Amino acid sequence: RAYSTAVPKTLTIGLIPGDGIGKEVIPAGKQILQALPSQYGLNFKFLDLRAGFEEFQKSGVALPDETVEILKKSCDGALFGAVSSPTYKVKGYSSPIVALRKKMGLYANVRPVKWVEGVGIPVDMVIVRENTEDLYIKEERIYEKNGQKIAEAIKRISENASRKIGKMAFEIALNRQHVRELGGSSLHKSPSVTVIHKSNVLSVSDGLFRETVKKVYESDPARYGSIEYKEQIVDSMVYKMFREPAQFDVVVAPNLYGDILSDGAAALVGSLGVVSSANVGDDFVIGEPTHGSAPDIQGKGIANPVATIRSTAMMLEFMGYQEPAAKIFSAVDENLKENKVTTPDLGGKSSTQEVVEDIIRRF
Numbered sequence: 001r002a003y004s005t006a007v008p009k010t011l012t013i014g015l016i017p018g019d020g021i022g023k024e025v026i027p028a029g030k031q032i033l034q035a036l037p038s039q040y041g042l043n044f045k046f047l048d049l050r051a052g053f054e055e056f057q058k059s060g061v062a063l064p065d066e067t068v069e070i071l072k073k074s075c076d077g078a079l080f081g082a083v084s085s086p087t088y089k090v091k092g093y094s095s096p097i098v099a100l101r102k103k104m105g106l107y108a109n110v111r112p113v114k115w116v117e118g119v120g121i122p123v124d125m126v127i128v129r130e131n132t133e134d135l136y137i138k139e140e141r142i143y144e145k146n147g148q149k150i151a152e153a154i155k156r157i158s159e160n161a162s163r164k165i166g167k168m169a170f171e172i173a174l175n176r177q178h179v180r181e182l183g184g185s186s187l188h189k190s191p192s193v194t195v196i197h198k199s200n201v202l203s204v205s206d207g208l209f210r211e212t213v214k215k216v217y218e219s220d221p222a223r224y225g226s227i228e229y230k231e232q233i234v235d236s237m238v239y240k241m242f243r244e245p246a247q248f249d250v251v252v253a254p255n256l257y258g259d260i261l262s263d264g265a266a267a268l269v270g271s272l273g274v275v276s277s278a279n280v281g282d283d284f285v286i287g288e289p290t291h292g293s294a295p296d297i298q299g300k301g302i303a304n305p306v307a308t309i310r311s312t313a314m315m316l317e318f319m320g321y322q323e324p325a326a327k328i329f330s331a332v333d334e335n336l337k338e339n340k341v342t343t344p345d346l347g348g349k350s351s352t353q354e355v356v357e358d359i360i361r362r363f
C-alpha cells in the first residue's frame, strides 16, 4: 500500500494486553509507535481493549463482544499480548485468542525466526501457520466404553483454508526474495517453501493440506516457478530444524504443527522473548509476541519486550508501512547485536523499560 508521508495520517490501534506479562509488553509496543520519527507521517490513537483469562475471572467473559466490535469498526490494526488458559476445563471459558483469530478472519499466523549475529545460531526462516482450523476447532468429546473413558478431538483441514495459507506462504517467499534483491540481509540466495505434514499417517487430513498447498504452487508456474518447493514430515522437520536450521526459508504448516515448531524454533535464536508474530487476514492484522503470559516473571518488570516490539513492526509491515517497520527492526537488531541492554532471558540485567528506551534511542 502506497502512502504519502507529506500528509500525517492517524492510525487507530487496539491494545489487548491479555494476561500476565502481556500487560508489561504491550505498553512497549505503544511507546515504540509513539516514538517513531515524524518523517514517517504517522500519528497513533490507542484504544484499550479487554480479553483474557483474568478478564473471564472478573466478568465471566473471556472475549467481550465489545472488543471484537471496536476492532472491526474503529481500529486500523491491533496488538495482542498473551493469554494463559488453564490446562483443565473451566466451564464457560474458551481461549480468547483462538476465538479472536477466527472472528477477525485472521487465517495466517506469520512467525519469523531470524538470528542476529551473537545471539543464537544461523537461522533465517518464517513459519506460516494456518490459524483457524486443525485441532484448534476444539470439537472434543468424552464418553465411556466398557467402563473406560475415551476422549476424541476432531482435526479439521479444509481445502479453502489450506489454499489460502499456501498462497500466503508462496507470496511471503516472493516478497522475502524481493527484499533480498534490494539488499536485505539473509542467509538465503533463493526462495524456498517447505510444506509440513504427517500424511504418511494422516493421509486424509494432512494429505489434503499437502496436496492443496502443492496445487497452489503448481497452479501458477509463471509466478511461483522461481521458488523451490519442498515437503517435510513434521517429526523429521523437528530434527532437521535443530540440526540444519539454516536450510529453511519459508515453512508452511497446519495450525498445531506450526504452533509447536515456532516455539521450538525460538530456542535457536536465544529466547522466546525475541520471537514475534502477526495474525494476518485479508483486511486486518494483529501483532502478537509468540511467548505466553509467563506467570513466573509477571510483575517483576523484566519481561523481554523485543518480541512485542518486532510484532509491532510486523503489524505496520502488513498494513503497508514498510519504512517505519524497517526502522523498528533495525533498531532492535542493533540492540541485540550490541548485547549490552538485554533482559535476563538473554543473559542481561536490564528491565523491560530500559530495553524499550535503548531501542527508541536508535531511531
Ligand code: GGG
Residues within 6 Å of the ligand: 080, 081, 082, 083, 084, 085, 086, 095, 096, 097, 098, 288, 289, 290, 291, 292, 293
Ligand atoms: N502470545 C501467545 C500466547 O499467548 N501464547 C500462549 C498460548 O498459546 N495461549 C493459548 C491460550 O492460552 O489460549
